Amino acid sequence: MQSAVEDADVLIVGAGPSGAVAAYELARRGFKVVCLEQGDWNLPDDFTGDKPSWELARLKQWHPSPNRRGNDADYPINADNSPLEPLLFNGVGGSSILYSGHWVRALPSDFRVKTLDGVAEDWPFTYEDLRPFYDEVTHHIGASGLEGDPSYPDAHTFPLPPLPIGKAGLRAARGMDKLGWHWWPAPNAISSRAFRNRPACQRYGACESGCPAGAKASADLTYWPDAIAAGAVLITGARVRTLTTDENGLVAGAEYVDRDGHWHHQRAGITILAANGIGTPRILLNSASSAHPDGLANSSGLVGKRLMIHPYASVYGTYDEDLESHLGPAGQSLQSLEFYETDESRGFVRGGKWNLMPTPGPLNRVLWEPGTDWRDGFGSSFHDKLSSTFGRTLEWGITTEDLPEESNEIVLDPELTDSDGIPAAKINYQITENNDRLLDFHIARAVEAHEAAGAVSIHVDRVVRDSGWHLLGSARMGEDPKDSVVDQWGRSHDIPNLFVLDGSNFVTSTGVNPTATIMAIALRAARHLADNRHNQVSAS
Amino acid sequence: MLDPTARDRLAVLADVLIPGSGDFPSASAAGVPTDLIDRALGFRPDLVPAFGRALELADGLDAEAALDLISTGHIAEFEALSTLVSGAYLQSPQVQQALNYRPAPRQANDDIDSYVDLLEVVVDRGFDIHGADLS
Ligand SMILES: Cc1cc2nc3c(=O)[nH]c(=O)nc-3n(C[C@H](O)[C@H](O)[C@H](O)COP(=O)(O)OP(=O)(O)OC[C@H]3O[C@@H](n4cnc5c(N)ncnc54)[C@H](O)[C@@H]3O)c2cc1C
Numbered sequence: 071m072q073s074a075v076e077d078a079d080v081l082i083v084g085a086g087p088s089g090a091v092a093a094y095e096l097a098r099r100g101f102k103v104v105c106l107e108q109g110d111w112n113l114p115d116d117f118t119g120d121k122p123s124w125e126l127a128r129l130k131q132w133h134p135s136p137n138r139r140g141n142d143a144d145y146p147i148n149a150d151n152s153p154l155e156p157l158l159f160n161g162v163g164g165s166s167i168l169y170s171g172h173w174v175r176a177l178p179s180d181f182r183v184k185t186l187d188g189v190a191e192d193w194p195f196t197y198e199d200l201r202p203f204y205d206e207v208t209h210h211i212g213a214s215g216l217e218g219d220p221s222y223p224d225a226h227t228f229p230l231p232p233l234p235i236g237k238a239g240l241r242a243a244r245g246m247d248k249l250g251w252h253w254w255p256a257p258n259a260i261s262s263r264a265f266r267n268r269p270a271c272q273r274y275g276a277c278e279s280g281c282p283a284g285a286k287a288s289a290d291l292t293y294w295p296d297a298i299a300a301g302a303v304l305i306t307g308a309r310v311r312t313l314t315t316d317e318n319g320l321v322a323g324a325e326y327v328d329r330d331g332h333w334h335h336q337r338a339g340i341t342i343l344a345a346n347g348i349g350t351p352r353i354l355l356n357s358a359s360s361a362h363p364d365g366l367a368n369s370s371g372l373v374g375k376r377l378m379i380h381p382y383a384s385v386y387g388t389y390d391e392d393l394e395s396h397l398g399p400a401g402q403s404l405q406s407l408e409f410y411e412t413d414e415s416r417g418f419v420r421g422g423k424w425n426l427m428p429t430p431g432p433l434n435r436v437l438w439e440p441g442t443d444w445r446d447g448f449g450s451s452f453h454d455k456l457s458s459t460f461g462r463t464l465e466w467g468i469t470t471e472d473l474p475e476e477s478n479e480i481v482l483d484p485e486l487t488d489s490d491g492i493p494a495a496k497i498n499y500q501i502t503e504n505n506d507r508l509l510d511f512h513i514a515r516a517v518e519a520h521e522a523a524g525a526v527s528i529h530v531d532r533v534v535r536d537s538g539w540h541l542l543g544s545a546r547m548g549e550d551p552k553d554s555v556v557d558q559w560g561r562s563h564d565i566p567n568l569f570v571l572d573g574s575n576f577v578t579s580t581g582v583n584p585t586a587t588i589m590a591i592a593l594r595a596a597r598h599l600a601d602n603r604h605n606q607v608s609a610s
Numbered sequence: 611m612l613d614p615t616a617r618d619r620l621a622v623l624a625d626v627l628i629p630g631s632g633d634f635p636s637a638s639a640a641g642v643p644t645d646l647i648d649r650a651l652g653f654r655p656d657l658v659p660a661f662g663r664a665l666e667l668a669d670g671l672d673a674e675a676a677l678d679l680i681s682t683g684h685i686a687e688f689e690a691l692s693t694l695v696s697g698a699y700l701q702s703p704q705v706q707q708a709l710n711y712r713p714a715p716r717q718a719n720d721d722i723d724s725y726v727d728l729l730e731v732v733v734d735r736g737f738d739i740h741g742a743d744l745s
Binding site: 120122123125126127130157177178179181182185186196197198216218220221222223231232233234235236239240243247249250252253254255262263270271272274275283341392394397399407411432433436437438440443444448449450452453456457460461465603 | 626627628629631632634648649654655656657677678681685688689692693694696697700701709710711713714715716717718719720721722725726728729731732733735736737738739740741742743
């Protein structure tokens with residue numbers, strides 16, 4: 071079969087943030103890059119956040135769960151055996167099309183949890199190693215934030231000033247001030263002023279269903295235009311089933327199907343998987359053959375294992391004044407790392423990051439919860455519920471660090487397939503005991519934070535089911551091929567021309583939103599590959 | 611398109627779900643059973659079948675009894691009915707005004723001045739950073 075791009079040096083699977091940053095770095099360094107992406111481009115006008123359909127459409131057409139959305143580009147994921155629903159988007163820009171844009175660096179301790187806390191493993195590099203790449207990506211994508219957060223060892227800068235925290239942020243900040251707890255105007259991958267091809271945020275609060283203003287730093291707007299200008303070829307509607315191998319045991323390329331149902335093979339010297347923590351192990355497991363009965367690059371047995379998803383708690387406080395909490399960005403207005411680091415007296419290790427978020431849209435305030443009496447929210451209660459909560463409700467959301475467990479995993483579902491007949495992924499995932507204790511502690515503190523800010527009522531959603539937006543660790547990096555899938559540069563220990571550059575390669579999950587880290591790691595690895603291209607093995 | 615019988619039945623159910631109160635019109639006074647439900651169904655064609663079944667289940671029942679029956683035994687149908695009725699209701703300009711809801715766009719104005727004093731306290735307090743190479 072003829073390749074769409076002949077003589078490709080590098081094939082990238084997946085056009086999300088990790089694929090985009092790698093494509094740009096490699097294309098600008100002279101590699102002939104081709105990317106296969108199963109989804110399509112979206113334009114800001116495709117999103118409904120500025121249209122009357124928004125609140126209804128975000129529950130279906132723009133829902134973050136591929137299972138609920140069911141678009142042509144989506145693949146189903148069996149999550150029956152998981153308390154968390156996996157959330158992602160399939161298209162140019164990947165899940166950053168729907169991400170909230172919380173742009174958070176991990177902390178130094180995240181890379182040294184074994185040394186500091188005696189759990190899991192240390193990463194093969196440190197915060198200090200990653201720092202220049204965080205800086206570079208932050209400035210390339212145009213993040214907004216305020217320099218000088220004391221919870222980091224360096225006063226890292228942002229190209230844009232912070233977004234407004236608004237009345238809601240100020241109210242919550244006063245509460246944190248009373249308690250003497252850390253807070254900071256939050257860093258966001260959303261432009262507070264016009265930046266390159268993006269206008270300033272218009273505060274729709276619709277970030278999680280696609281930014282209608284085009285202000286959010288999704289990878290289709292940040293890195294892809296640069297990558298394409300540098301010569302990268304992006305093929306959309308191209309769904310990869312398997313990676314193929316040659317007689318030397320190297321990856322020769324990928325077999326994929328287009329939207330007309332035609333099968334193709336794209337050859338390349340080097341293959342990079344950037345299909346995220348579910349898509350990447352799915353491809354590796356689907357690439358099993360007689361030579362690789364357990365899947366490709368899986369001599370460690372860890373492909374698909376150690377999945378981490380960051381169980382997320384929402385603690386909502388409702389206040390007695392209109393705080394305009396329907397306005398964006400959503401996005402975060404404040405973040406707190408007060409309880410991020412380990413304090414063993416709390417009965418668990420590690421911690422979590424808090425984000426203060428608005429609660430955009432009135433419909434969300436009145437949706438019926440199955441199992442409840444309809445009279446609780448409708449009938450004579452309807453207007454009270456709506457008026458007392460709309461514009462007055464703030465969320466302290468808590469991203470909690472879950473530590474890696476081999477039993478938390480991605481496997482191939484024995485029956486379920488996508489619309490092209492390719493076996494789908496199944497998640498087996500349970501919240502660990504450490505995480506249960508961590509959740510209880512953090513929720514109790516977030517309740518106190520709302521009380522200190524004067525909330526008149528507080529509602530806790532202990533583990534939000536629709537919060538599986540961070541999909542990490544399912545092809546971990548490490549130094550030892552026996553207990554890791556890839557090395558610190560994302561290169562497979564088993565197959566030297568195969569790389570994994572999405573969040574599958576995380577050693578531990580950190581307790582922060584991962585995209586800044588995923589992109590910094592991808593940039594570091596792609597630069598290393600380009601710098602060392604003469605030593606790099608390629609398929610011919 | 612809903613037939614007149616379905617619209618009548620919807621009006622009765624919708625007014626029990628969302629009665630009028632103060633400045634807020636009832637669902638039917640806001641136009642839910644007429645234009646607004648058509649618009650909402652247009653936004654969510656996937657809900658049309660479950661919504662239709664909910665209306666059929668209400669046939670011959672008093673509105674409260676119908677809502678009890680649907681919400682306890684027919685979750686997908688009640689979700690469709692309640693989501694579409696409230697989604698349609700909240701489209702009404704009269705309702706948005708009563709709620710003081712002025713949707714974006716808004717300018718993202720810098721408001722650092724409003725909190726810079728509070729932030730100084732955070733900086734002065736410092737932070738116990740674990741595991742950093744501070745050399
Ligand atoms: C609702 C939501 C909110 C989020 N909020 C935040 C946040 O505030 N901050 C943060 O840091 N992170 C957030 N995230 C997570 C963030 O979006 C991801 O970390 C990030 O997008 C990961 O980048 P990636 O390139 O590794 O994978 P993705 O962005 O998921 O991209 C993977 C791409 O690979 C493609 N692909 C997969 N399999 C195949 C195949 N077989 N063939 C061809 N193409 C394939 C997919 O279609 C997809 O486009 C959020 C995610 C969601 C869904």
